[in-house]
Amino acid sequence: MSLWKVFTRGIIEENPYFVLALSLCPGLAVTTSVVNGLTMGLTVWFVITSNNVVVSIIRKTINKKVRVPVYITCIATIVTCVQLFLMAYAPDLYKALGVYLDLVVVFAIILARAESIASKNGVVVSFLDGMGMGMGFTIAMFVISVVRELFGNGTLFGVSMFGASYQPALIMALPPGAFMLIGFMMAGLKMWNKSREMKKMKGSEA
């Protein structure tokens, strides 16, 4: 597989959020505003990339039997660094993300990439895979939070978009709206992927 492909597959075809359906919690919990969603996305992006690099560097020295605890300790260390950084430079964001920032440690997607990619490949491939997956995740968080903030609150990045006469659809900001929105988004992406495949098949026949 070409390196470009390694990078791009995480963005749509294997989007960690909508297609692989891993680490679903954050996309629902912190996406009530774009700033929160984006911060979470960038955090995961950073953690997944650096963890992939670290794991691929030390992959030959880890005993196979204890590899999972080693990965988790790596991830937890990186997450703690991010936590301390946010606490120092963006205390409001740190408060808004709250317990979900701790939970980055147990996001299945990060562990899954460490196990399936970084423990078998070199640094370059692991780095690009982390970048791609992180980007796909960040895009997913961004899209969900844009829809939720726009309709649930009538704002984008805290700036009012529709004027004072707009009645916010409160359900989008509440948990039920989040579940339903993501359900429909997943269905939409599934349809789109399918129609693209159909087109590709037709193209190869002709």
Next chain:
Amino acid sequence: MGAYFTLFIGAVLINNFVLTKFLGLCIFFGVSKNLNASIGMGFAVTSVITLSTILAWLLYNFILVPFGLTFLRTITFVVLIASFVQLLEIVIKKMSPTLYNMWGIYLMLIATNCIVLSVPVLSVTNNYNFIQNIVFAVGSGLGFALALILMASAREKLDYADVPEALKGTPIAFIVAGMLSLAFLGFSGML
């Protein structure tokens, strides 16, 4: 006493971990295809949460706080829970093979799960005392089990329903979860 009851009801219904805090969704969507598996899983999660929250509380208040190491919270909790679950698996395997056959597969899934990590973290950030801590943990676990069992019952019916092609599988499960969550929202005015 009343305060503990409020905390318990709050953890089970009002702040239901799955449906209003979105924690433990991977298990929630993964296991809820089958009712029997959901009951087993709900049970396993409740006991693991309770025991690991007690351990984490002791560790936090008697080791991390006195030595000023609270910034190591995340690392220590994760390692504690993972090793505790591993230990539990070994013990159950030796003590009761029947129980192991019923639960064994779930235990590993639980080891690195958001809900099991988040209950201890929330408990120490809210400065609960020891009893509150236990009540909160049991309530959260039961709330998770309740949501999981409700969801599994709904999904078993869903198998016979005529769902549009694109919505099959995870998407429709999300929409059903949304409706369940809407129902749980009704509890929010209770206390």
